[in-house]
Amino acid sequence: MLAGWGYMLLGKSYAQAGQKDAAQENMRKGLRILDQAVGTNNLKYIAAEAAYSEVLNQSGEYAEAARLRAAADKSLTGFYQNVCSDCRISVSALH
Numbered sequence: 001m002l003a004g005w006g007y008m009l010l011g012k013s014y015a016q017a018g019q020k021d022a023a024q025e026n027m028r029k030g031l032r033i034l035d036q037a038v039g040t041n042n043l044k045y046i047a048a049e050a051a052y053s054e055v056l057n058q059s060g061e062y063a064e065a066a067r068l069r070a071a072a073d074k075s076l077t078g079f080y081q082n083v084c085s086d087c088r089i090s091v092s093a094l095h
Contacts, residue, residue, distance in 0.1 A: 001033070001034065001037040001038055003030075003033050004029075004030045004032075004033030004034035004037055004044075005030065005034070005044060006030070007026045007027065007029045007030030007033060008026070008027055008030035008031070008034075008048045008051060008052075010026045010030075011023045011025070011026035011027035011030060011051075011055065012027075012051060012055070015054075015055045015058060020055070020058070023055050023059075024052075024055060024056070024059065027048070027051070027052040027055060028052070030048060031045070031048055031049065031052060034048055040075065041075065041079060043079065046072050046075045046076050046079065047072075049068055049071065049075070050068075050069060050072040050073075052068060053065045053068035053072060056068065057069075
């Protein structure tokens with residue numbers, strides 16, 4: 001997982017330096033590693049997907065960026081709905 005996140009950070013650095021091809025290549029590699037290590041329903045993967053969508057948007061790949069951002073938003077919504085689907089608040093906890 002750390003290697004995947006490392007590639008995402010490296011890609012972000014390349015993007016900030018204006019090297020969009022290297023940025024995208026590293027971020028795609030990072031996403032693949034994160035997918036294999038933690039799966040797509042993990043907060044780190046979702047954050048990485050959102051970061052990659054920003055780099056795509058900056059590179060002018062608006063349609064793919066929008067698709068990935070929508071997927072990340074949908075995954076994030078699903079993640080938080082599942083985190084506490086059976087949670088209950090007890091009145092006794094308020095005392």
